[in-house]
Structure formats: C-alpha cells, structure tokens
Amino acid sequence: MTNFAEKSITRRGFLTKVGGGIAAASAAAAFAKSAGALEQLRVPDPPGRKLGWAIVGLGSLAINQILPAFAASEKSKVVALVSGHPDKANKLALRYGVNPKNIYNYENYDTIRDNPEVDVIYIVLPNSMHAEYTIRGVQAGKHVLCEKPMAVSVAECQQMIDAAAKANRKLMIAYRCRYEPFNQEMIRMARSQEIGPVRIIQTEVGFNIGDPSQWRCKKALAGGGSLMDIGIYGLNAARYISGEEPVEVNAMMFSTPGDPRFAEVEETINFQLRFPSGVLANGISSYGASPRSHFQAITPRGFFELQPANNYTGLRMYVNRGNISEEVMIEPVDHFAKEMDHMSGCVMENKTPLTPGEEGLRDLKIMTAIYQAAQSGATIKL
Amino acid sequence: MTNFAEKSITRRGFLTKVGGGIAAASAAAAFAKSAGALEQLRVPDPPGRKLGWAIVGLGSLAINQILPAFAASEKSKVVALVSGHPDKANKLALRYGVNPKNIYNYENYDTIRDNPEVDVIYIVLPNSMHAEYTIRGVQAGKHVLCEKPMAVSVAECQQMIDAAAKANRKLMIAYRCRYEPFNQEMIRMARSQEIGPVRIIQTEVGFNIGDPSQWRCKKALAGGGSLMDIGIYGLNAARYISGEEPVEVNAMMFSTPGDPRFAEVEETINFQLRFPSGVLANGISSYGASPRSHFQAITPRGFFELQPANNYTGLRMYVNRGNISEEVMIEPVDHFAKEMDHMSGCVMENKTPLTPGEEGLRDLKIMTAIYQAAQSGATIKL
Amino acid sequence: MTNFAEKSITRRGFLTKVGGGIAAASAAAAFAKSAGALEQLRVPDPPGRKLGWAIVGLGSLAINQILPAFAASEKSKVVALVSGHPDKANKLALRYGVNPKNIYNYENYDTIRDNPEVDVIYIVLPNSMHAEYTIRGVQAGKHVLCEKPMAVSVAECQQMIDAAAKANRKLMIAYRCRYEPFNQEMIRMARSQEIGPVRIIQTEVGFNIGDPSQWRCKKALAGGGSLMDIGIYGLNAARYISGEEPVEVNAMMFSTPGDPRFAEVEETINFQLRFPSGVLANGISSYGASPRSHFQAITPRGFFELQPANNYTGLRMYVNRGNISEEVMIEPVDHFAKEMDHMSGCVMENKTPLTPGEEGLRDLKIMTAIYQAAQSGATIKL
C-alpha cells in the first residue's frame, strides 16, 4: 500500500529513490517497504509552534480547500475569519474552533492590527479586491499571503509590493502548484535535463464556466477573463518549467458573440511565449472549452508532463523517453497546507517566500502583454 | 480542479451524477462545477461530539496511518495510547495532544476501564495478540475496533465475539476497504448489474516481503503467511463483490525452499472459490511476488476493477463495457478516518457495525479451509 | 511514424535496441529514425521460393484471417482449397487466384496427393475433424499445419503424430501466439529474468459466446467448451512463459443451468497449475464472461503482461518495475503469415517446427487433467 514509511519523508529522498530505480514507492511494492520499515520507523516530532492565520473572504475556495487544510498543517492554525456574512463566519468559526471574538467584517478589518493572535492574513477575495485588502493587511502589521492573480493591474501589484516593504512585512502570492511535489518534480526534470534540454512547453487549462452572474464574469471584479483566473496557471508553469522570463508574446483571443458569460471578459485566449534560450511555449486558456489540465515539457528525446496538472488533488505525472512511457508515482500532499506552512516558515525564519509579490507582478506584466498582443495582432516584446 | 463543491458531498449523490453522465466530477470539468457551485456553497456543520479512542500498539500502521487520520475524523479523537515503549508513546502523545496520564503499557492496560475519556479501543497489534487485547478491552468496558485478520484461529474469533456480547460492547473488525468509496462503488456496480451479472472475480494482492525477522514471518505472532496478512483483502473482496459466502475452495501453496522469510509462514497461496450462485473466484496472495493490487469483477458484457485496489491512497477504478474502457473518478477520502468514524457512529447510535466480529470470523473459517485445501490437494466444502 | 527502417528488421535487433534504451522504435521517435535511416536503407531481397498451401475448411478464420495473410507471407502461397461448399470455394478461388482445378471437397480430398502444387495442408476444421483430416493429409504425402486444439482426445493426438512420423511428413500445431513478437517478448523477459524470476502466472481469456447452434457449443464437434477453444491459449501461455511442464492441476467449472449454449459444453473453467520450479499459475477460461485478454507474469520486483494477449491484432505489452510502468512498443506483424512461413521454412530446411504435434498432445493431456480436476474436486498430478 502506498504506505510511505513516514508521511514526513522528504521529497528529495523519495525522488532519489525513484530516480535510482531501487526502492519502491509504488502501490504494488509499498507494502514491502512498509513491512521492512517497521524496525526503523521514525516517530514524528511533536508539532512545533504554529502561526495564527486570518482568512479573508469565505467563498468556495476558503470553505472547501483552505479551512480544511489547516488539519494537515504543521506550522499554521486558523485563528480569525474576515467576512461580510456573519452567519457563515459564525458557523465556520464553530466548526474550526475559531474564537468568535476573532470574527471580523470588511469594515472593522483594520482593527485586526490589535489582535496578537493573528500573524498572517490570507486574502481569498475576488481579484479586484486583492490590492486593497493586502495593503490594509500589511499596514495592520500582518504578513500577507494573497491569492493569484496578485491583482488586476501592474500598478496595483507594485503598490502592494511597496506597501509590504514599507511595513516590513512578508508578501507571498499563492502559487499553490509551486508547493506541491508533482510540479516540483517537473522543475527538477527540467533543470536536471534528465531526458535532455526542454525545447518546447505546452500548457492547457480551462473549463466551461457556468453562471454568467458570478464575479469571474465581471470585468470590474475579475480584471479579465480566463487568462487572469485559469490561464495564469499555464503561464506561470511555462516560466517555472523553463526557469526563464519570456521576451516575446503572441496571442489570439475569441469570445462567442452573444454569450452572456463573455459579455465583459474573454472566453479563450491562446498564447505563445519565447524565452531567451530559445524555448518556445504554446498555451491554451479558456472559459468556454474543457481541455485536460496539462503542463508538458518536450525535449529532443521525449517529454514529461502533468495531467491533471493544477487540480487540488489527483495529479499524475508521466515521462516519455522515446520508446517507453512511465508514470511517476509521487505521494500526494495537501497543497494548501504546504503553501501555508511555507509562508509560516518564511515568517518564522525571516526568509523571502519562493513566490513573493515580485512573482505575481511578473505574471501581471506578461498577461498585460498577452492581452495587448491579442488586440493588436502583433508580437509584443517584453 | 477536483474541487468537489463540498468535501462532505455524499457518495450517493456523486455517483448518481457520474452514472447519469451529466455532471462532471472530473479533473477536467471540476473547475466549472466549482465555479458554478459558488452561489450554492454549503457551509459545513460544526463538528459534533467526538468519541475518545485509545490506540493499542504503536507500530508503522498506527504511526503512519491511524494517528494522522484523526485530523480528518468527524466523530473520533485520540485520547490514549497503549505501548510497550514509553519513549515512543510519550513523543507521540506530545505530537497528537494526548494527555500523558493516558499513556498505558501492556501491564496496566486493564486499568483503562477507569478512564472515562476512552470510549473505543483500536487494536493494532500483531495478529496473535488480537484476541487477548480485544477480550481485555471489552472486559474493561470499552468498544473495540480490531485490525484484520481478526485473530489467528476460528476459536479465538468466537471467544472475542462471545466476550463482546457478554460485555455488551461493540466489536468491529477493521476491514478498511469497506469504508472507502472505490470499493463501495465496486459493490454498487455488482449489485446494480449495470454491465450485467458478475460471473468471475479475480483478486491479486501481495508484495515481496523484506526482513525475515519481522513478526509477519513468525508463525507464532502472525498465525500464517501472506494469506493472513494480505491475501485476506482479496478473499474479503471476493465476498463483498459477489455478496455471497463461498461453498467450496481449492488452493495451491508454494514457499521457496531455504528462503529464511518463509521458514515458518507460506510465501504464495493461490486460491479458487465457488459461490452458491455459480460465481467463481481466482485469488493470488503472495509474500514473494509483486502483483498489482487488483480486484476485478467480470460479467458477460465486460468488467470493472480497482487497481490499485487496497492501498491506503491512490486507488483507481476502471469499467470496461466491451468496446470502451472508462476510468471512474471518485474523490478520495482518508480510509482510516472513515473507518473510525463508522465505529464511533455505531457506538453513538447503538448500531451494529458493517463489519462486526462475525465478518472476521467468516474469513478465518475460509482461510482455514484454504490452508486445508492447499495441504490436502482436495476441494474443501464449506 | 512507426516506420521501422525496414520491415524485415529482426526481432532480436529491435528488442536489443529497446532494451538498451538507445534507439527509438516508438511512435514518437520513429520519424527521426526513418529520416536518419534514409541513407542506409536496405532494399528487401527478392521473394524466395514459396511453398504451395491448401486450406481445408472455409469458415470465418480461413476467410477473414488466413487467406488474406498470404499477401504478407514470404514463403507461402495459397494454391488449393478444400470445402464442402463449391460456391464459396469458387468465389474465394477467384479472389485469391487459386486455379479452379485445385478446388477439392471432403470426398475427393485424398486425391490431393496427386497435386504437386500442394506442399502443405492447413486444417481449419471443427476440432473433432482435426485428427481425420490431418491423418488423411499426411497419408496423401503432404505436410500438415493443424489448428489448435490439436484434436479432441489424447489418443487422437498420438495417432496424428504416429501417422505423420510414418509418412515422414512435418506436423505442426497452429499455436499462433508463438510466432508473433509480443508473446515472444514475454518469453524473452521470462528467460532473461530482467525483472527477476517469474513466480506467478495469471491468464484470463474468454468471451460471451453467441448462437447456441454453432459447432463450438456441440460436444461432438468441439470436444469441449471454453477450455478447448479459448482457455487453451492461457494454458499454453503459462507453459511457454514458465518454460516448464505443469505437475499438478486444480480446477473449478460452472455452466449456467438452463442456458442452451452450455447444454453440452462447459461455460467457465478456472484452473490452477503448479510447475516443478514452484511457479504457480491461475487461469480463467470462459464462454460466459468477457475478461480482458490477458497474460501476466509476476516476479518479486514487478510484473510484465500482454493485454490484449491473444487477439489477431492490437496486442499491447506493459512492464511494471515496482515504481514505474512502461508500455513496450513492438512493431506488429501478421500472425498467420509468420506462422505459415515458419511451417514453410521447416519444410524447406527439414527442421522440426517450434510447435510440433507433441506440443498439441501436451496441452490435450493437461486439459484432460483440468476437466478431471474440476469433476473430481481433487488435485490431479501429471
């Protein structure tokens, strides 16, 4: 059974074993490992200090993913909620053991500065509210983890970075995929050139969006359409897989005329990126089609890929070495727990997060260029 | 993303939607669902009462699977530990917030009767110790969940059942797969005859066992070899997939001569079962080979299967309808949390568990017949 | 594209390259190979001498598989037809360029001895007619390739062998899978112990048989049910994968009461085999269920398998090495062309075929034991 000898096994160790082809993290073989490991089993350390988190915005993501993830966190606990719906906040506070006095609304949000239990604020609001609530958060003396996209304009991103710097607080953008082992293994494969240098990257993300009245379909709230919300995963992946910053972008955009979902924001926007080394990327981003969730890196000798690539669970990785195709088995983790613990760790050890505000800013700059390329019909140089 | 609109979605609802081919629990489509579900999102109920659990035996399974599973439990919390290693127990108590006064050893185990915090005892000891600690547990007035195999003999199983009955306590055997949704969907497919009646069942489980000095290789502790430990999963699956009790068994057994791992217990034991309706099953159970973990039901029109079938995580289900083969996507759960919550629920509501002592007894009877068939070279009738 | 630089590439060479992980016979990479091979392309040799073949029995197999296969044969051409239906024979003769004077019926079949164009006779009749037409064939001075099962009894097999020996003619049984590269690669993997020694073999073959009036459902014509017709593939595979002869068999049999298809012959018969080295096999054979067509060999380190395993086209091979699972790409061939050319080659070079009459006899002996085991409920020793 996929009984990794201990759940806190380091990724490095695990992947080394996979790479060496010796050990056996597979379903089939893991019972053996489990059995053989009995004598050497390592008792997990007692839990260390946990920072207190406030969740700002109690929508689907907060309720279904983020709040449950604290159960799997090592360094993070939820201690406060910020919401415009007191009923919902109260009910969730009860469920997750949040002290009712730590429930805030958008008006008294700034008084969170007086709450020493709160170390970190996690902004889970519609895109257009990210800048304001991040800035108010750091000004309240709290560290901030902000959902992606960082904001709806380059200017806002810069203001957020500046505000965090001025307040001497950490600012991290919630690029969840950077904190889970499948995407990390994609990066390792790329850097190690295990099956040769990456030449082409391809990303496909999208879904057939539902209710036209939701905030994702409102320009004022979302800042843009599929690219801002889901295409950003592919864009970010092309950057972290290549390890480079794009220098040119092309794009084509289409929205079905008359479809109320796309009255304000774009349906599909497909883009091309050129990286300095010559790596080229093709990306698909859509609110009107249902591609597989897919990140793929192609080399002279084959390719490696995730599919699904950016789901919350169930990621799968495959490596094609020309004549054989392998599935790489990696023990899954709770993405949100890992992400939040990274932030808590950076705060505790005074380190810069892997995905700071500057990372979010870069994506905003490139997305702005992609929109520009689609509208102008010209390659935009960055 | 595999963002089920709420994690507590009922299996029934989910599967109905899958069956109807309408909704979209898939990786590819789930973003849409998540988005569309925003308005109807349901805030989870506050946690209800949780029963207090004592874990008896702090080996690999307890440390790596059971203790971490309490984080995902709704009705169960760990409040006591029973171990022969005080250091290990103390460290784990610290990690999981167990009061140090609630740490017991095998000598003072019976005094647990005086601890009102403990409602349920989970026996995670080597097989030969199951009977004694279960009986002492129910005699201490506690409900007992006991790992499989229930015990090392039919007689012991009966004594355990009798002891629990006399003490008026619940006794459940930890047939984990019965409490997770992939195996439950196998049962649903079988009962519904969705692709026709099941005619043949095939199960393959096993692994290449390591250190010969471990308790699994000692007859006195394990009671038997691969069949008792891993083959029992396939046997139990053949029973719950068919929904019948076998009436005849055949078997062939082999242990590599001179292999120290198999000096006392059998390496491979393959069996055949006949069920009253005519369903036939073939099973593989091995400590010396690494089959896929696989349960398969074959009908006149195709087959449905799990592979891996009994791992702790990562189960996958496929349905073959003659000319097309589908993968069925089901949101995974923590098997141990579900299992423990079933037991807590049965205690709270005074219900009989789905897998009571009688279920464990039945497998012991059949395993005894399988060993007999292998040794005698004759079909054993049950 | 799967453009093997030359279609006559030897299997050995191909597999060496696969094994070495260097070359690239894969779909993905083969274009490169094809391109790179341009300069060294080898022009195929002119066709050598072809022996003349007579096809006896113009049913589905002859019409849909065997006659078309001559187009891909190197050493075999069809020159005569034997059938009870002159219309069908005439039409097929026209299509395949057979001289009308070379059409025979079952009465004048023996006069084929006077036809010097005919070197080899291929018996494609219902099972119970194999012995008679094989014996008449060799007595007519022709070499004989006979479909499997060789005959309906051990005694008949021996008579066929004796008749061929007396007539000094070659006798080969049409174990088609032995002549195609996927099954050959299974044998190579087993012998080389590339992922360790084979410990367990599992075979599943079967289909949901249709019209009860067909000869396969008549004991007098078929000699038995699923085992004789389709289960024999799995039995034979267990023998060639293990490379050993079984010493013990168990079996369980079931036929749905009242099903007219199984009034005379068995529906399902599952068997177990023990080989001298300790390898154990489990087999499924059914006329009432639709398993995947599957041959699997399990070792301490993983498993390798074909699925489908015995179809005429579309075979696929997978190797599981514990933590990774690979698909092995092998250029397919026309099984029947390879099989017939093997026979023609043996005749031209006076060699014993890989699957002589003795091979067919062995399977009949084992199948007889399997039936006996199923009926007696006892392990039968061979």
Added chain:
Amino acid sequence: MTNFAEKSITRRGFLTKVGGGIAAASAAAAFAKSAGALEQLRVPDPPGRKLGWAIVGLGSLAINQILPAFAASEKSKVVALVSGHPDKANKLALRYGVNPKNIYNYENYDTIRDNPEVDVIYIVLPNSMHAEYTIRGVQAGKHVLCEKPMAVSVAECQQMIDAAAKANRKLMIAYRCRYEPFNQEMIRMARSQEIGPVRIIQTEVGFNIGDPSQWRCKKALAGGGSLMDIGIYGLNAARYISGEEPVEVNAMMFSTPGDPRFAEVEETINFQLRFPSGVLANGISSYGASPRSHFQAITPRGFFELQPANNYTGLRMYVNRGNISEEVMIEPVDHFAKEMDHMSGCVMENKTPLTPGEEGLRDLKIMTAIYQAAQSGATIKL
C-alpha cells in the same frame, strides 16, 4: 480476438455500432462476434480491375511503406519503377514482380507515356522535385498522386494544377491521414458535435532529426524545415477537423544557433490559427524536439484526440466526456493501400479525389503565411 467478421466491413457500420454502444468490436469482445458471425460470414468479392502504378523515387517511404502496401490494395498494382539507381530498381522489380522493361530513370521518364500498363504515377521525391515530375507525369498522359507537401511554393502548386487540368488528368495530393479511419473518426466526431462544438484544436508533431546531410535539411531540396515536412500534418488536421479555412495566423520560430541540421531550414515553428467560426488552433512543429504525435479537438464538454495521430500504424483514439475517458477501438487499415485505392477509384469512376491539387495549394498558402508571421512578428490575415 479482433476478428472483425469480415475485413471489408464498412467504417460506417462499425462506427455506428461503436456509437450505439451495442456491439463489440473490442479486443475483449470480438471473439464472441467472430463466433456469432460464423453463420453469416460473407465471402469477399473477387478482386476487380486494378490500375497500374509507377512509383517515382525509391527512398525509404517507397521501399518500406508504399511498395509493401500494394499487397493490401484492391484496385492498384505496381507495374513500373522510376529511379536513378538501376541496381535498387532491379532488385525491387524482382521482389515486387515488376517487368524489368518497366524500369525507368529520370532521363527517360517521359517515355512512360508510351507504356499503356501505367495508369497512375506516384511521386515520392524530395519536395523541390514534386512540381517538375508531376507536370512531366500529367504531360505524359498519366494521372498523378503526389506526396505532401505538394511543392515548395504556391506558384509551383498552381502550375501543377494547371498542367493537370490542361492534360485532363487527375491530380491528388497524398494526405494519407484522410484515408485512414482514426482521422476520419475525428472528423465525424467534430461534424456530429457529439460532445459539443469544437472550440480549440491543438496539434503536436515533430521529431529530433538526424543526419544534417539529408535532403530534409537542405533548403533547395526541401523548400523549408519542419513545417513543410511534418508540421503540415498538424496544419492539415486543424483544417479538416474544423472543416474551415483559417483567416489569421501567428507564429514563432526557433533554430538552435550553430546546429548544422538547422543551417538552412527551421527547427521549430509553432503556430496559431483563427478560423471564421471562432475556432482557434495551436500547433507545434519541430525537427528538434520529440512531442507525442497528437491531434486534439476541445469542446465545452470535453475533448477527443488521436495519439499517435499521424504514424503509419498504431494510431489510438480517446474521447473525454468530462468525467470519463474512453479509448475508441477501430480496426486499423493499411493507410497507403487505402490512399492509392482512393486514387484508382477516382480515375476509374472519373471523380475528383478528396484531396486534389487545390488542397495542397491551400496548405502551401497557409504555410507561406506562417513563415511570414514568424519572420514579421505580426498576425497575417489570409
């Protein structure tokens, strides 16, 4: 076994059955079909008239694919060879039964007009020679099937079309994929909108090219790089899957500096297409990377795809319907035989081929625009 009741089963009928979910052309179930079909088996018609073909250019493709394909042709036979290497031509003539008097070289090629045995000429030369030899062919009174790309310029294509029209001969371009059933099923799925309208198309083709001295790396012979040779498959697929002609193209191109293979022709060229209905396509074409061979059509409800998509054999098709993914089993055919027989049929029945010269011309126009877009960094309108 994949024993389609008769090999000449119509695609339509087969696919209907697949679509209806009733019958069973699968590996698993086909034995049943074969068995059940015994009584109704249809004897194939005698071969009809076959047109005589001359193969011009005896390189890898001619030797390994085209010449062997005549064995599977119904309406085409090889009767002449045109080559600059008499030894090779003689050897091949011997193998394929071509009369030595029907061997031509590039000098006396035009005298083929006096050979009444030759009906159709198949041009299998480097790209830059297509125009000349096609024009000389039609001027010699023969019908011409010309390999893709049709020529190296739009002007040449027009000249070829004009020459054929003037000579009143058929001109067909060898878009092989249009004549094989997997790509045909992609088109059917798109037109039927079975899982909704196609919104996005994605194609990936390429390989890591070998020897820099081959004609594919020479601008003068190949006319271009990866796009002309392999990317054209993806471009053509985007057109036949959408059923539309693109109106805008974007592109990005890269060739590794200093790599001798790309001194004259491009390595990678990725393109974007916009179709009038709003369908967008992303394409990858590379001589320096090894993507899977992949054509994919994405709809609001899922996607359908081929992978490999354009290999000579071994194509596979998958349909994703949101929550389930199916493999579609289709009996493979010899692509070249089907393609040549289509041409022979058009000649015999005086019909326009499915892929006439005009089809080749259209791809040349679009490829010219793709190169222009890559060089100018601007969207090119068509």
